[in-house]
Amino acid sequence: MMTKEALTALILEKKAALSLTWEAIAAGMSLSPVFAVSACLGMNSLKEEPAQKLVTLLDLPAEAKTILMACPTKVWDKAIPTDPLIYRFYEVIGVYGPTIKSLIHEKFGDGIMSAIDFSMHIDKEENPAGDRVVVTMNGKFLPYKSW
Amino acid sequence: MMTKEALTALILEKKAALSLTWEAIAAGMSLSPVFAVSACLGMNSLKEEPAQKLVTLLDLPAEAKTILMACPTKVWDKAIPTDPLIYRFYEVIGVYGPTIKSLIHEKFGDGIMSAIDFSMHIDKEENPAGDRVVVTMNGKFLPYKSW
Amino acid sequence: MMTKEALTALILEKKAALSLTWEAIAAGMSLSPVFAVSACLGMNSLKEEPAQKLVTLLDLPAEAKTILMACPTKVWDKAIPTDPLIYRFYEVIGVYGPTIKSLIHEKFGDGIMSAIDFSMHIDKEENPAGDRVVVTMNGKFLPYKSW
Amino acid sequence: MMTKEALTALILEKKAALSLTWEAIAAGMSLSPVFAVSACLGMNSLKEEPAQKLVTLLDLPAEAKTILMACPTKVWDKAIPTDPLIYRFYEVIGVYGPTIKSLIHEKFGDGIMSAIDFSMHIDKEENPAGDRVVVTMNGKFLPYKSW
Amino acid sequence: MMTKEALTALILEKKAALSLTWEAIAAGMSLSPVFAVSACLGMNSLKEEPAQKLVTLLDLPAEAKTILMACPTKVWDKAIPTDPLIYRFYEVIGVYGPTIKSLIHEKFGDGIMSAIDFSMHIDKEENPAGDRVVVTMNGKFLPYKSW
Amino acid sequence: MMTKEALTALILEKKAALSLTWEAIAAGMSLSPVFAVSACLGMNSLKEEPAQKLVTLLDLPAEAKTILMACPTKVWDKAIPTDPLIYRFYEVIGVYGPTIKSLIHEKFGDGIMSAIDFSMHIDKEENPAGDRVVVTMNGKFLPYKSW
Amino acid sequence: MMTKEALTALILEKKAALSLTWEAIAAGMSLSPVFAVSACLGMNSLKEEPAQKLVTLLDLPAEAKTILMACPTKVWDKAIPTDPLIYRFYEVIGVYGPTIKSLIHEKFGDGIMSAIDFSMHIDKEENPAGDRVVVTMNGKFLPYKSW
Amino acid sequence: MMTKEALTALILEKKAALSLTWEAIAAGMSLSPVFAVSACLGMNSLKEEPAQKLVTLLDLPAEAKTILMACPTKVWDKAIPTDPLIYRFYEVIGVYGPTIKSLIHEKFGDGIMSAIDFSMHIDKEENPAGDRVVVTMNGKFLPYKSW
């Protein structure tokens, strides 16, 4: 059986061969781009319907559907990312982590933002002084409970 | 001269003594809460006007203004944060980093989102199934240039 | 203002001076022992009522109530614990982590066990061949959602 | 001779081909699911009888029995796990480790919970507010002895 | 599709076979040597024109153009470099980092030097007492903004 | 005897009290700013003349001269710097390290750039599109010798 | 209340003042030297009788008895020891670990040697070619159990 | 030429095929089991005679003798071992390291136990309460010398 890594490589090849954007692939799966890409990169599992749509859209082999639906083991190699684009987000968490913590506690009480009941969008804000990346994270607040 | 750390401790004490929220302190400084808190926690410098306003609002000693205006050395101890609230953001970067990278490159070309020409807001989205934390990051896209 | 660490030291001293067990302290706070101890050790915040009860029970200074109610920053020094009692639990996660993952996914689908909407109990099972420690963890299943 | 890793890959393939659950496989081996899965994933050795049962159930090659019975070298790659499901357990040990230590010492005296003379079960607790994962660990208390 | 690593290996082979220097290759791409080499080593992407020129110059296969134009994931293995030539630069950052920081802040205010809107040149300064390496970095100053 | 760290703190205080810039202090020591600052921050030793000049300029206690002239043990805490200004230089070494190595070897043969027989300057290049930081490093080429 | 560290420092002082050897102190506690020293260094707890004997022998303050009887948190700073004497033992585990594992499994089956139900002795073997250190470890074999 | 790793794999296969124990193999080499196993696992070199005996006993290819006699580079992957059996020994060094150091210095003066002029034995002590593992290390004391 193909691994998730092998399937990702195949998806990237098909995407290139068909000259499809991630936006188009996500639309074809009826999913938002962030979630669709994360599943294609092997970091999320798909429900049956979008899995089937992706298989059809990219003409993937039949077993791909099962692999796309399997629960992934989420692994990253670099505890501190080296790629500058990803590192900047790491830096933001380092610099603003305690600030985020203080403000969430002030607004919501003791608890955390879920990274599971969670969604993210990436948008482009056109700006004459230089376009801007807008990242929106939306996660359920999970209060600590005592027992 | 007081260190930034000592000043932060003093600010937290004054904040508690005056029963002020971060929202109120930020409003008193005419700044957004995220930036205001980050400066109070010693991770950003203030321009003279908000520094003076904070000194007045919290009745800080005179030298505080200079310290608030000084360029901080941004340091965090834990390469991988342990606090669950902050860790969840680290995890988001680990899980979605390559996805964010793919989508920014698709929308903007080769480059990164600036963590310097950058702003962030934290909002509360009321929801009967449980309120939600909404974090918005807005950073200038910086294209790689060749030379 | 006293730090959480200083308050923990004071609680330990009062506990010794009054010859109280953690069981008795937890009962006095109307909380389970695990949660009560974790709050006394500075790893969880208390609601007002149990905070007040603890202050009264141990005759703590007035400011202790506020400190007990504050949201803690959860920090541990050793990424890999050295104390043998704690290390054994780390080892269990290392050895059985993928097994736990496989079984939770089989029973619940893709998602995780919450460490926030979570409780834990520690019991003693008497056994002529040697008493046994029984640790029960109970966490809400949080399914991954697509968007 | 096949390595334990190769055998695990084969078991996963056979499991998928036969549409068997871990529960069913464990039942076929007359073992609890946690232990059965850990052996299939190469983290525990099997006695001859369950090894033979597994070979028969999944139609594994003859040499599989020997490999399943061999003492494994237990290795994990990530000192701090990245997969969110497994990380939450790591976090629980970080947050509650000193609490667990205090309570075991109070109930049992100086010593540890064995991770060898040990069993674990994973159960599903149905709950209208969201089903819950219940993990039960049961380990022999091993008192420190002086000499 | 070839990976960036495989393409780099091919470029190095072609470069040796054709006895070309990096200077000559960069000239052939109408780019400065530092940028040209970094793209050949897979650490920067090329615009279409220089990519085509390189393909022609080194007689690379057609797909090379696409690969050269793809946004690379920038990765380095050694957090602390071991090669003496590279380590000396790491050491310079360690020894002079706080000095550089103090002087940039004095000259420009709070902010950083961009590593993206950035160029670098390496020159040879002939000197009877031993030739000297001159490295010039030129990066846009990015001021921190408040919001 | 005062440590280098204590002396640095004193220098920073005197600098602030006298409203002197690093440029002015360096000029007063007849040294370039980078070297002068690095010595004030305890990362380089001074010859007697500039040490005496600094003592006079900042009205430091007599023992300061000896301390400024002592050979420092150069230490930095963070193998990977966290401060964004310093990190960007670390990133430049990570991204361009192999490029720098290739070009130095092409121009000079096998060897390294000395970080000891070395100087550095930091300049401001005014630019309507945003001022630029120019860092120039100049180090003696040291060829590997065989024996 | 004194910490274990402070008590250890006091014990070392008293030991020096009274010119007592560890052998003599252990004999006075009716314990073997290894266990007695480990308790004096804060790495093991004592039963009441030897604790009282040590307090009497070294004329320690009354509270020392409670501290000696408390369950210690066992911590070491260096994951890889630097002191040559201790490092050699670390090296022995690195070099011979898989050998020890193979032989214990051959002799006992799958399981481990307990580090809790464990004793150690250190002896001197006189030898004209140079005296020899003899370290004997004796730990209960704990078989893995299935469930 | 075969690597030491490949030879170890071959030895393990031959050992299984011939149903030989390590005890028997060691006896056939006229060596103690610990040393014999460590050489078979590639962590020690053999003299010609036992190398020849092993080649004959296991019917290894002729080049095996040379490889067994070659000086190995001793490498282990995990600075902190994960396998529970090996970890327990690591833990013993962590907990008792300073104790061992104190007692060796008391008995022998300043110096260390050699890990080179060293032998080790592993024995089984039968015990109705559970058999025990006895590990004996015997290393020459090496005194520090002044010069």
Added chain:
Amino acid sequence: MMTKEALTALILEKKAALSLTWEAIAAGMSLSPVFAVSACLGMNSLKEEPAQKLVTLLDLPAEAKTILMACPTKVWDKAIPTDPLIYRFYEVIGVYGPTIKSLIHEKFGDGIMSAIDFSMHIDKEENPAGDRVVVTMNGKFLPYKSW
């Protein structure tokens, strides 16, 4: 083209096949043994003449000359070496590093010993009490310069 690693493997094979010592190979290259071996192991580059001599002596393929003359990227895997022979040198640097630093500064002033303009020899000193290894390092003193 062969990598340096592949060439090293080939050299070791040829060396064994021809029963040549490193001493003999070095003599054949008219180089000292330390430098010759380091080049054969891929850690230094050769000038054309010794490269040609080595190719002839070991009957290496023609491309070997180019590879031997290429500037190597010097990499080592273990920040702290595990092999006992190499570790002892690491330990010497750890134990005596500050001593070496103090004495070089006393004799030479502020600066370092070059590791580039550097040579090393390894000799055997016969001694009835056990032969001794004599390692001599000879490196140019590089004074820090101010600018």
Added chain:
Amino acid sequence: MMTKEALTALILEKKAALSLTWEAIAAGMSLSPVFAVSACLGMNSLKEEPAQKLVTLLDLPAEAKTILMACPTKVWDKAIPTDPLIYRFYEVIGVYGPTIKSLIHEKFGDGIMSAIDFSMHIDKEENPAGDRVVVTMNGKFLPYKSW
């Protein structure tokens, strides 16, 4: 009782006050400079005679003799040294470690150079092209023994 660290600080102060060189201090102790300095820096213990001589020479308090004679715990903070002078020696071990290993094995057989039965000298070799540091290490060869 003073710690070794406190005594080292006192020795450095006395050395400065008396304007003594390390050479002179070593001569006064009838020891070589390397050993004498390492003992003054707390990394080696002294025999009674040189300890007494040092106490007299520097007019140290009486208890200093005992402290100088105590067996030190040898600790260094940086697994990879940052100070350039010390790092160069680390680099030498990284670059030449396998070379040293190959040559010692060729000359002596399987074994190591002792870092305990060991001496080191640091000399200055005058040279018109720049003086040179000569470091000589002399350690007993310790052969691996089988048993």
